[in-house]
Amino acid sequence: xxxxxxxxxxxxxxxxxxxxxxxxxxxxxxxxxxxxxxxxxxxxxxxxxxxxxxxxxxxxxxxxxxxxxxxxxxxxxxxxxxxxxxxxxxxxxxxxxxxxxxxxxxxxxxxxxxxxxxxxxxxxxxxxxxxxxxxxxxxxxxxxxxxxxxxxxxxxxxxxxxxxxxxxxxxxxxxxxxxxxxxxxxxxxxxxxxxxxxxxxxxxxxxxxxxxxxxxxxxxxxxxxxxxxxxxxxxxxxxxxxxxxx
Amino acid sequence: xxxxxxxxxxxxxxxxxxxxxxxxxxxxxxxxxxxxxxxxxxxxxxxxxxxxxxxxxxxxxxxxxxxxxxxxxxxxxxxxx
Numbered sequence: 001x002x003x004x005x006x007x008x009x010x011x012x013x014x015x016x017x018x019x020x021x022x023x024x025x026x027x028x029x030x031x032x033x034x035x036x037x038x039x040x041x042x043x044x045x046x047x048x049x050x051x052x053x054x055x056x057x058x059x060x061x062x063x064x065x066x067x068x069x070x071x072x073x074x075x076x077x078x079x080x081x082x083x084x085x086x087x088x089x090x091x092x093x094x095x096x097x098x099x100x101x102x103x104x105x106x107x108x109x110x111x112x113x114x115x116x117x118x119x120x121x122x123x124x125x126x127x128x129x130x131x132x133x134x135x136x137x138x139x140x141x142x143x144x145x146x147x148x149x150x151x152x153x154x155x156x157x158x159x160x161x162x163x164x165x166x167x168x169x170x171x172x173x174x175x176x177x178x179x180x181x182x183x184x185x186x187x188x189x190x191x192x193x194x195x196x197x198x199x200x201x202x203x204x205x206x207x208x209x210x211x212x213x214x215x216x217x218x219x220x221x222x223x224x225x226x227x228x229x230x231x232x233x234x235x236x237x238x239x240x241x242x243x244x245x246x
Numbered sequence: 247x248x249x250x251x252x253x254x255x256x257x258x259x260x261x262x263x264x265x266x267x268x269x270x271x272x273x274x275x276x277x278x279x280x281x282x283x284x285x286x287x288x289x290x291x292x293x294x295x296x297x298x299x300x301x302x303x304x305x306x307x308x309x310x311x312x313x314x315x316x317x318x319x320x321x322x323x324x325x326x327x
Contacts, residue, residue: 133286133293
């Protein structure tokens with residue numbers, strides 16, 4: 001456990017399980033006080049907070065569906081009040097999928113995925129940039145997907161959201177680069193989580209590394225991108241996919 | 247909220263100076279272009295103005311501004327309304 005950082009804190013959305021939980025634990029290990037956002041599974045989020053506390057870190061469970069336009073402000077206000085410092089690290093990890101082939105994909109499935117996986121990341125980033133611009137530093141990492149880089153039948157809504165997230169990452173990154181703020185994306189491939197548990201394994205068969213990745217392997221990349229050492233990396237997309245997008 | 251033009255001018259000059267230009271160059275007639283103040287700087291200025299005076303300046307408001315005086319006048323006008 002690193003020395004506690006008191007200059008700022010971190011917010012990870014969708015952090016009650018899977019990749020988000022691993023990222024929250026990793027950032028807490030780097031000394032950040034971490035907001036562990038969750039939508040519905042309070043017990044799981046409290047479990048992540050408890051494991052961080054047990055390891056000597058600081059964390060706070062924060063309820064809120066990021067697709068709700070009022071939630072970003074509520075999350076930031078709660079964290080700023082709890083820790084008395086600005087959010088200097090934002091990880092937009094919350095994501096949903098609602099798979100179907102394009103010819104039969106419903107409007108609801110399209111809208112829900114775009115709202116959570118793309119629009120929410122924009123609103124959270126917009127809110128995060130206010131204190132970051134003032135502080136002249138900050139780190140934002142957007143959790144995209146290999147599906148934002150290459151096709152995966154049945155996921156056109158998810159792919160559109162993640163490709164959009166990658167484009168948003170690059171554009172926002174260049175807008176604020178001269179203020180010492182970096183915005184990057186990671187693009188996980190097939191990672192063992194609840195989200196991939198029910199998905200067809202066709203994609204897994206194409207992974208050159210011949211195995212699924214772990215949430216910790218994604219968290220390690222996010223950790224680098226949020227570190228002081230990554231100060232000259234911005235607008236980048238780091239694939240964490242065992243070679244799937246190569 | 248009622249604020250004087252002098253108060254706003256002081257705050258605007260202070261904020262703009264934090265973006266790079268020398269405070270002595272920041273006169274009412276100076277253009278943002280001359281001062282090398284770009285669109286991101288103006289977004290930040292709008293944020294300071296909102297925090298201090300509760301005046302919300304949108305992107306389209308800022309686009310219309312050419313000089314330091316334009317910004318001061320707009321902020322004072324909005325704060326008084």
